[in-house]
Amino acid sequence: MSDHSVLTVIGKDRIGIVAEVATLLAEYHINILNISQQLMEDFFTMIILVDTEACSISRAEMLTILAEEGKKRALDMRLQDEALFQAMYRI
Structure with missing residues (x-):
């Protein structure tokens, strides 16, 4: 996993x-x-910037979970790489 991702x-x-x-995020570090x-x-909406550097599983596994x-x-719940958001703002 890349280091930073955005979870919605x-x-x-x-x-x-x-x-x-x-709690779910903490379980996977x-x-x-x-x-x-x-x-x-x-409706409840939440956007979370997370650091996935210490994540104990692969990105694909985390997406499935x-x-x-x-x-x-x-x-x-959708997890997207922060780089996607950075690229959108560069356009």
């Missing part, structure tokens, strides 16, 4: 979403560098 999380608002996502969250009507855990928790 979207779902129906409920208690414990931030704790669930933070992914550090939260910055976090932004917002409520949009009944996030997809599976997102389904279990009724959340859409």
Whole structure:
């Protein structure tokens, strides 16, 4: 995995979403560098900048886990390399 990635999380608002996502990231040694969250009507949205340098699994495995855990928790979780966002701002 590259060192920095952006994780987006979207779902129906409920208690414990931030704790669930933070715990999941910690299990794989992914550090939260910055976090932004917002409520949009009944929907919870969160954007997290993470450091994946110490991640204990491959990027492909992490993407699979996030997809599976997102389904279990009724959340859409997407992990994208920070370089993608940097490139968008250069255009």
